[in-house]
Amino acid sequence: MHDSQQPQDLDAANEMVAAVVTASRVLVAVSARSLAAIEEALTVPQFRMLVVLDTGGPVNLSGLAEQLAVNPSTALRMVDRLSAAGMVERTQDPGDRRLVVLAATAAGRQVVRQVTERRQAEITRIVSAMAVDHRGAMIEALEAFARAAGEEQINPAAYTGQALPGWS
Amino acid sequence: MHDSQQPQDLDAANEMVAAVVTASRVLVAVSARSLAAIEEALTVPQFRMLVVLDTGGPVNLSGLAEQLAVNPSTALRMVDRLSAAGMVERTQDPGDRRLVVLAATAAGRQVVRQVTERRQAEITRIVSAMAVDHRGAMIEALEAFARAAGEEQINPAAYTGQALPGWS
DNA sequence: CTGCAAATATTGCATACTGCAAAGGAAAAG
DNA sequence: CTTTTCCTTTGCAGTATGCAATATTTGCAG
Numbered sequence: 001m002h003d004s005q006q007p008q009d010l011d012a013a014n015e016m017v018a019a020v021v022t023a024s025r026v027l028v029a030v031s032a033r034s035l036a037a038i039e040e041a042l043t044v045p046q047f048r049m050l051v052v053l054d055t056g057g058p059v060n061l062s063g064l065a066e067q068l069a070v071n072p073s074t075a076l077r078m079v080d081r082l083s084a085a086g087m088v089e090r091t092q093d094p095g096d097r098r099l100v101v102l103a104a105t106a107a108g109r110q111v112v113r114q115v116t117e118r119r120q121a122e123i124t125r126i127v128s129a130m131a132v133d134h135r136g137a138m139i140e141a142l143e144a145f146a147r148a149a150g151e152e153q154i155n156p157a158a159y160t161g162q163a164l165p166g167w168s
Numbered sequence: 169m170h171d172s173q174q175p176q177d178l179d180a181a182n183e184m185v186a187a188v189v190t191a192s193r194v195l196v197a198v199s200a201r202s203l204a205a206i207e208e209a210l211t212v213p214q215f216r217m218l219v220v221l222d223t224g225g226p227v228n229l230s231g232l233a234e235q236l237a238v239n240p241s242t243a244l245r246m247v248d249r250l251s252a253a254g255m256v257e258r259t260q261d262p263g264d265r266r267l268v269v270l271a272a273t274a275a276g277r278q279v280v281r282q283v284t285e286r287r288q289a290e291i292t293r294i295v296s297a298m299a300v301d302h303r304g305a306m307i308e309a310l311e312a313f314a315r316a317a318g319e320e321q322i323n324p325a326a327y328t329g330q331a332l333p334g335w336s
Numbered sequence: 337c338t339g340c341a342a343a344t345a346t347t348g349c350a351t352a353c354t355g356c357a358a359a360g361g362a363a364a365a366g
Numbered sequence: 367c368t369t370t371t372c373c374t375t376t377g378c379a380g381t382a383t384g385c386a387a388t389a390t391t392t393g394c395a396g
Contacts, residue, residue, distance in 0.1 A: 016295050016303060017288045019310040024195040026317040027188065045353060062373060071355050076375065078353080098362050098373045120185045127184050129316035130309075135184060138309030141302050142187040148297035149194040213382065229345060239384050244346065246382075266344045266391045 020145075026126075034119035040085070040111055045070075047115060049078055050087060053104040054112045060099045087111065188313075194294075202287035208253070208279055213238075215283060217246055218255060221272040222280045228267045255279065 035047055042050070045068075052067050053059070059067070065075035079102060082088040087108035093099035104112070127135060203215055210218070213236075220235050221227070227235070233243035247270060250256040255276035261267035272280070295303060 014288075016307055017291050019307045019314070020195065020291050020295075021287075022314045023310040024192070024199070026314050027192040027195065030317070031192070043352065060373075061375095070353085072374075073356085073376080074354055081352080096363070096373090100374070119189075120182075123185050123188050126313065126317045127188075130312045134309050134312040137305040138313060139184055139187045141298075141306030141309050142191040144298045144302040145294065145306060146187070146190045146194050149198070149294045211381065230343085238382085240345075241347080241385085242383050249381080264344085264392070268345065 030119060030122050030126075034115050034122060037118055038111060038114050040087075042087075042111065046078060046082055046087075047112075049075070049082060050104055050108045050112050053088060053102060054109050058101050058103040060093070060101060064102055082108070198287060198290050198294075202283050202290060205286055206279060206282050208255075210255075210279065213246060214250055214255075215280070217243070217250060218272055218276045218280050221256060221270060222277050226269050226271040228261070228269060232270055250276070 032044075035042065035044060048068060049064070052064065056067065061075055061079065062072055064079075065072040068075060079088055079090065083090055087105055089103050089105050091101045091103075093101050127138075130138070200212075203210065203212060216236060217232070220232065224235065229243055229247065230240055232247070233240040236243060247256055247258065251258055255273055257271050257273050259269045259271075261269050295306075298306070
């Protein structure tokens, strides 16, 4: 009895889902390309860490792990590698000898800037290929979409575009 | 001399980039949630493999690795684990004894269906919270965006939403 | 038919991300 | 001063990833 009820609504919903999913593919591909294009051969988690350190300023290990929504041990080992690569600087907090102060080096900030610029350029290039009257509508629509989703919680760890396997 | 040239165009471009990036965050979070919500505790790469096997039908290992854009050895070990979990079935090709025929089991297809339905439901729920007159505009805008991007190549491996570190 | 080249799957080795649990040191609370 | 709490670090295990080498099988040339 409930079959074929309000078929036009269902069709519209399916069309929306399809459009959103397709756009999602494009966006993920753009992010991946922007990161792969640079010389330094960073992984996605490493780039996420650099973004957090670059935008958020110096933090200790626990705070960094929390912002990335990973285990402190994971963050520690990532810091080890990025530190060896010259992207992250570790110093001791003079006031509290338990704390390790972490910050992005100039090289690390440079990488974040390069990837961000490349990603923005690529998105701009795609948008430039769209019909002009579609652009304003897209901004409004995307902002409305993000607002609608934002009233539920959004995981901050997804900030730089990584999918999280063990997320609840 | 080129500073501050066409400031309104630059502002519009920045606004578009910001809207796109924010929407991207939301979409990635939705994908991650949909996968984390099921019982079976699959990783993102494992789910990608199941999607390929479910939609594409039986393939051999090389073909599967190519569709996922990973090394055959990587695909092999993932098949090992998914096979142990009862999600993937391996059989020998009777015509060519080199080939291994891989297919999703009923349990594997069930998982793909569950995650897909959950993701679609979540997107539908978000869209339902949008103003009605924004929805049609969003469909058109997103399709136009995907079209504009589609004239360049899109990596098929990004299908299920994974960011690829080593992609060129 | 035989031998060689190509295709296919598999294994070995290395690196990275991830979490849980335990250990060790330092600061705060009592 | 003792206990508790906080923070970092290490040990252990599982998964993903790629490169290189190996084994097996097929196809082709001679």
